[in-house]
Amino acid sequence: MNHPLLNQLVERHGFPCLNSENFDSFIKKAPWSVLFFTEDPNRFSESLDVAVILPELAKRFTQLSPAVIARDSERALQGRYNFNAWPTLVFLREGRYLGALSRVRNWDEYLAEVERILSLEPSRDPGIGIPVVSSTSSASPCGH
Numbered sequence: 001m002n003h004p005l006l007n008q009l010v011e012r013h014g015f016p017c018l019n020s021e022n023f024d025s026f027i028k029k030a031p032w033s034v035l036f037f038t039e040d041p042n043r044f045s046e047s048l049d050v051a052v053i054l055p056e057l058a059k060r061f062t063q064l065s066p067a068v069i070a071r072d073s074e075r076a077l078q079g080r081y082n083f084n085a086w087p088t089l090v091f092l093r094e095g096r097y098l099g100a101l102s103r104v105r106n107w108d109e110y111l112a113e114v115e116r117i118l119s120l121e122p123s124r125d126p127g128i129g130i131p132v133v134s135s136t137s138s139a140s141p142c143g144h
Contacts, residue, residue: 002071003041005051009068013055019070023077027095030065032118034058037069037078039086046104047087053110054089061114064091082127096122 009015018026018035027033036054038047058066069077081090085102091114092098099117101110 003048003051005048006038006041006068009036009051009054009066013058013066015054015058015066015068017070018067019073020076023069023073024095026065026067027092030067030092031094032061032063033065033067033092033095034061035067035069035077035090035092037074037083037086037088037090038071039074040071044086049104050087050089053104053107057089057110057114060111061118063118078127080125080127082125091117093118093122097125098122 010017015036016022016026027035034054034057036050038044038051041047041051054066058064078088081088081097081100083090083100083102087104088100088102090097090100098120101113101117105113
């Protein structure tokens with residue numbers, strides 16, 4: 001981490017800091033997890049707001065195991081979940097994708113959205129896979 005408020009999530013609240021080496025083992029062990037992708041808090045100051053909100057969400061949704069994604073692993077893992085705004089919270093059940101919330105929200109919106117996301121059935125990670133194009137399609141990805 002690179003900001004005292006983000007460091008506090010690990011040091012004070014005990015949230016693990018995940019990198020590419022320990023990521024898969026954590027998400028497979030946690031029945032429910034929420035992953036905090038911060039990016040650079042100097043560029044995305046909302047990350048500091050979410051750093052304050054995340055422990056409160058963890059208290060409210062006690063089934064969640066929160067974790068902070070290490071800065072040097074964020075970009076590689078971002079592709080797995082296919083989001084494009086920072087900060088983002090990614091929700092998983094038994095390592096499978098449920099949904100994501102990007103940027104700061106008001107408290108009531110967090111509560112409603114987290115409740116909705118946790119009620120969903122897990123799906124394939126949105127960043128994995130190749131789009132299927134019908135062989136009868138007139139549009140070609142190669143411009144022919």
